[in-house]
Amino acid sequence: MQKNEHKVVSTALLAWYDVHARELPWRVSPSDRQAGVVPDPYRVWLSEIMLQQTTVAAVKDYFHRFTSRWPTVQDLAAARDEDVMGEWAGLGYYARARNLLKCARQVTQAHGGIFPDTHDGLLTLPGVGPYTAAAIASIAFDRSETVLDGNVERVMARFHDIHDPLPGSKPRLRDLAEEHTPLARPGDHAQAVMDLGATVCTPKSPACGICPLMPDCQGRLAGTAAELPKKTPKKPKPTRYGYAYVARDAGGGWLMERRPDKGLLGGMLGWPGSDWSEKPSPNPPFEADWHDIGAEVRHTFTHFHLHLRVLTAPMPDIAAPAGLHIVAKHDFRPSDLPTVMRKAYDLWRDH
DNA sequence: AAGTCGTGGTG
DNA sequence: TCACCAAGACT
Numbered sequence: 607m608q609k610n611e612h613k614v615v616s617t618a619l620l621a622w623y624d625v626h627a628r629e630l631p632w633r634v635s636p637s638d639r640q641a642g643v644v645p646d647p648y649r650v651w652l653s654e655i656m657l658q659q660t661t662v663a664a665v666k667d668y669f670h671r672f673t674s675r676w677p678t679v680q681d682l683a684a685a686r687d688e689d690v691m692g693e694w695a696g697l698g699y700y701a702r703a704r705n706l707l708k709c710a711r712q713v714t715q716a717h718g719g720i721f722p723d724t725h726d727g728l729l730t731l732p733g734v735g736p737y738t739a740a741a742i743a744s745i746a747f748d749r750s751e752t753v754l755d756g757n758v759e760r761v762m763a764r765f766h767d768i769h770d771p772l773p774g775s776k777p778r779l780r781d782l783a784e785e786h787t788p789l790a791r792p793g794d795h796a797q798a799v800m801d802l803g804a805t806v807c808t809p810k811s812p813a814c815g816i817c818p819l820m821p822d823c824q825g826r827l828a829g830t831a832a833e834l835p836k837k838t839p840k841k842p843k844p845t846r847y848g849y850a851y852v853a854r855d856a857g858g859g860w861l862m863e864r865r866p867d868k869g870l871l872g873g874m875l876g877w878p879g880s881d882w883s884e885k886p887s888p889n890p891p892f893e894a895d896w897h898d899i900g901a902e903v904r905h906t907f908t909h910f911h912l913h914l915r916v917l918t919a920p921m922p923d924i925a926a927p928a929g930l931h932i933v934a935k936h937d938f939r940p941s942d943l944p945t946v947m948r949k950a951y952d953l954w955r956d957h
Numbered sequence: 958a959a960g961t962c963g964t965g966g967t968g
Numbered sequence: 969t970c971a972c973c974a975a976g977a978c979t
Contacts, residue, residue, distance in 0.1 A: 657975040664965065664974085698963030701978075735977045755975050800975055809973060810968070840972090870962070906970095908962055945964060 615765075615819060616788045616795055622818035623798035628805075630662065631669050636794055645793075647721040648679045650746040651709075654738045655702055662804070668697050679721070682707070683714035688864075691873050692942035700944065704873050705733030723747040745793035752787045753796040754780050757803025762786075763835035764807060764825035771836040779835075807831075845911040848882040850903070850947075851890055852954045853921040858935035861891060861921055870907070876947045878930055882912055891927050894919035899957035905946040916950050918957075 624636050632653035634645045652672060656665040671693060676682040682690070687707060694703035709731045713721055721742070722728050728739040740751040759772065762779045770778065788795050806813045814826050825831035853861040867873050880886040890896055896917040903914040926932050940951050 654975065659962090659974055659976055660964080661966075661974050696964075698965090699976085701962065702976095705977080733977070737976055741975070753975080756973085757975065797975090804975080843971095872962085906964085908964090909960075 612786045613788070615822065616786055618818045619798045619802065620788075620791060620794055623794055623801065626801070626805075627794075627797070628662075628801060631666060631673075633797070639794075645746045647723075647742065647746040649673065650742050651679075651721060651734075651738075652706075654741045654745075655706055655733055656697065658702060658738070659699060660697065664697065668694070678719070679710050680714050680719050682710040685710075687873070688875075692875070692939065695874065695942050696945055696948070698945075700872055700874055702733055704867060708732040709734065721746070723749075725749065725751050741796060744796045748793060750787055750789045750792040752780070752784045753800070754783050755800060757800045757807075758783050760809065760835055761799055761803050761807050761819075764812070764831040765819060765823050767824035767828050767830060768834065769830070769836060771838050773838070775835065841909075843906070843910050844884075845913065846882045846884065846886075847913045847915075848886045849880040849888055849890075849915050849917060850877040850950045851879060851896065852877055852916060852918045852950065853891065853894075855921040855932060856923060859932040860935075860938050861926060861930055862933050863930050871944050871946070874944045874947070875933070875942055876944065877950055878927075879914075882910075882914075890917070890919075891930055892919075892921065892924065894922070899953060901953045901957065903946060903949040903953060905949060907946075912946065914946070914950060916953050916957075918954060 627633070627635060629635065632649045634643050653665065653669055656668055675693065676685055685707070690707050691700070691703055694700065712731060713719060722730070723743070725739045725743045728734050728742050729736070734742070737753060737755050740753045743749040743751045744753065759776070759779050762768065762782045763775070766782055768775055768778060802817070806817050810832070812831055814820050814823070814831060817823065820826055823831065825834055855861070861878065862875055863878050865871050865874050865876055878891040880889040896919045899916045899918055901916065903912070903916065905912045905914065940948055943951060
C-alpha cells in the first residue's frame with residue numbers, strides 16, 4: 607500500500623508524465639485514455655517482450671513490422687516458426703522469439719485469444735516473468751501492480767540514497783517501489799518512472815536540474831545520485847575463436863543450418879561451423895579445398911568475445927550433410943540471420 | 958542461484 | 969577502443 611508521504615511523489619511524477627510522455631507506437635497517451643481509448647493487450651504484451659533488455663530505439667521498427675504482418679495474437683499464433691524467427695533476427699535474446707510464439711499459441715488455444723488480466727495469470731505465460739506480468743497488468747488492465755526494472759531500481763536507489771549494491775539490494779528497492787505505487791493510474795505511473803529513468807534519471811550524468819522528483823531526492827541532496835545504484839563487479843569476458851563455412855551449390859543455393867532451440871542463437875539460421883572455443887577444431891561440412899577469405903568477424907556476446915574466420919568453397923553436387931539444408935537462392939534473405947551470421951555473410955559478399 | 962542468453966548505442 | 973548499459977526470463 608502506498609505510504610502517504612509518497613503520494614506527493616507519484617502525483618508529481620504523473621503531472622510530469624502528462625506533459626512529457628513520449629509518443630510510442632504501443633502507448634496510449636494519457637489524454638487519449640482519458641477520452642476512453644483502451645490499450646490493446648496484444649500490443650502491450652508484444653512491446654514489453656521486445657523491450658526486455660532492449661532500448662526503445664531498437665524496438666520501434668521491429669514492433670511495426672510484427673504488428674503489420676501479424677495484427678492480432680491469433681495471426682501470430684498461426685505464423686510459421688521460421689517466419690517469426692526471421693522477423694526477430696537482429697533483435698537478440700532469441701529465446702524471447704521462441705517463447706513469443708509459444709505464448710501466442712497458448713493464449714489463442716487455451717484462452718480463446720484473450721490475455722489473462724491478472725498478474726498471476728500473466729505469470730503463467732511463457733516468456734512473461736515478474737516484471738512483464740506487472741507491466742501488462744498495470745498498463746493494459748489498470749491493476750495496481752509494481753513494476754521493477756532497471757529504471758525503477760535506479761530511480762529508487764537514488765531517491766532513497768540506497769548504497770547497498772545490486773542485485774542484493776533488489777528486495778529493498780522493490781519494497782520502496784511498492785510504497786510509491788498508486789491505486790489510480792498505475793499503468794501511467796509505471797511508464798512514468800521508466801520514462802524518467804530513460805530520459806532524465808539516466809545511468810550517467812542524470813539531469814537532476816529538470817527532474818520532477820529533485821526536491822525530495824535523497825541522492826541528489828547527498829550528492830551521490832550519479833554513482834547509484836552500486837553494482838557488484840562483473841567477470842571479464844574471455845575471447846573465443848571459431849570457423850564458419852559459407853558454401854553455395856551450382857544453383858546458387860546456400861548450405862545452412864537451423865540451430866537447435868536450446869542455447870546460443872537457438873532456433874536461428876546460421877552457417878555451419880566449428881565449435882567456438884579457445885582452440886576450435888576445424889569442422890568443414892564437406893571435403894573441399896576451403897578458401898580462407900582473409901578477414902574475420904569480431905562479435906561480442908553477453909559473456910564472451912568471438913573471432914570467427916570465414917572459409918568458402920563451391921559445393922559439389924551432393925546431398926546436404928546431416929543437420930544441414932540448402933536455402934534456395936530466392937529464399938535467402940540476409941535479414942533473416944542473427945547479427946553474427948549476418949556479419950560473416952557481409953564479409954563473404956565483399957571478399 | 959549464479960550462469961546463460963544479443964545487440965547497438967554511448968562515454 | 970572498450971566496458972558499460974537497456975522496459976528480464978529461464979534454468
